[in-house]
Amino acid sequence: MKTILISDDNDNIREILVNYFRNEGYRVDEARDGQETLYYFDNNGYDIILLDVMMPLIDGFEVCKTIRRTSNVPIIMITARGEDYDRIMGLEIGADDYIVKPFLLEEVHARVKAILRRMNPQDTHNSLKYSNLFISLDDYTVRIDSKPVSLTKKEIEILWTLANHPNQVFTRDLLLDSVWGIDYFGDSRTVDAHIKRLRAKLTDFNTKNWNVATVWGVGYKFEVNQHEV
Structure with missing residues (x-):
């Protein structure tokens, strides 16, 4: 079972993502702010992290930079800010992908699966x-x-x-x-x-x-x- 940490301060979006990935067979943890995200990261192992940019206490960019000091866990940044500068910054500080709201759940899942396949090329799926x-x-x-x-x-x-x-x-x-x-x-x-x-x-x-x-x-x-x- 793949493990995923979903970090977003929007309760509605976080709940939708959490329910979707649990229904798809993932073990899911959720965080409501940057500080909570780092707490979960420090105390658990994850296959991938979905990380909102605009979060209270510590924003997603700082969270990503902190995680990258010790881990190469895949990170997909999710945000309402779609400017090129923000996308480039997210990728330059170590994010693996960048998705702009509003998004399709199936698109997010497809990005997650694509990154996990790259990280685990022996894990092939024929269905x-x-x-x-x-x-x-x-x-x-x-x-x-x-x-x-x-x-x-x-x-x-x-x-x-x-x-x-x-x-x-x-x-x-x-x-x-x-x-x-x-x-x-x-x-x-x-x-x-x-x-x-x-x-x-x-x-x-x-x-x-x-x-x-x-x-x-x-x-x-x-x-x-x-x-x-």
């Missing part, structure tokens, strides 16, 4: 669940509301690639490289054909919380439609 969608690369199956969806191998790999990075836009060339491999020299329009068939097969299922969306002139993304905080 993915989002809302009512389940994808397994162990047996190449897809289920929506526990009902099987008949997809080809390439359609499953496209859906996996997109769903594994919620709201991230993939160009056709990037999807070609990710799914077909960098040595594939086919036309990028083959991506459009596979996406078209994939969407057609999904129309009979409940996809109200997510969809495979077109970003005109760019490519495609797995668009999530709920849990905005």
Whole structure:
């Protein structure tokens, strides 16, 4: 079980994050200010820390700098301040990632999982669940509301690639490289054909919380439609 410390002085946001990550199987501790955050850090071990910037007593930047004196535990800073200066400062003092409010819970979770995979490359996962969608690369199956969806191998790999990075836009060339491999020299329009068939097969299922969306002139993304905080 992965352990996570969630630090935010906003009771509502902290409660939503805590409940979400507990439901996802994490052991969660929560802190309401910078001083409490350092107390938990000094007395417990964590796999990752979600750290708000604007907190009372000690702000998130100072907390991050203090933690970095003794630990390389991954830190994702979360803040309402989205200016480039703040992002750069957070990364320069040792944060691993930076998320601006409002955010999607699934996006935060995707960032957490990506960092944990980098920290533990041997910890590979061949299944993915989002809302009512389940994808397994162990047996190449897809289920929506526990009902099987008949997809080809390439359609499953496209859906996996997109769903594994919620709201991230993939160009056709990037999807070609990710799914077909960098040595594939086919036309990028083959991506459009596979996406078209994939969407057609999904129309009979409940996809109200997510969809495979077109970003005109760019490519495609797995668009999530709920849990905005």
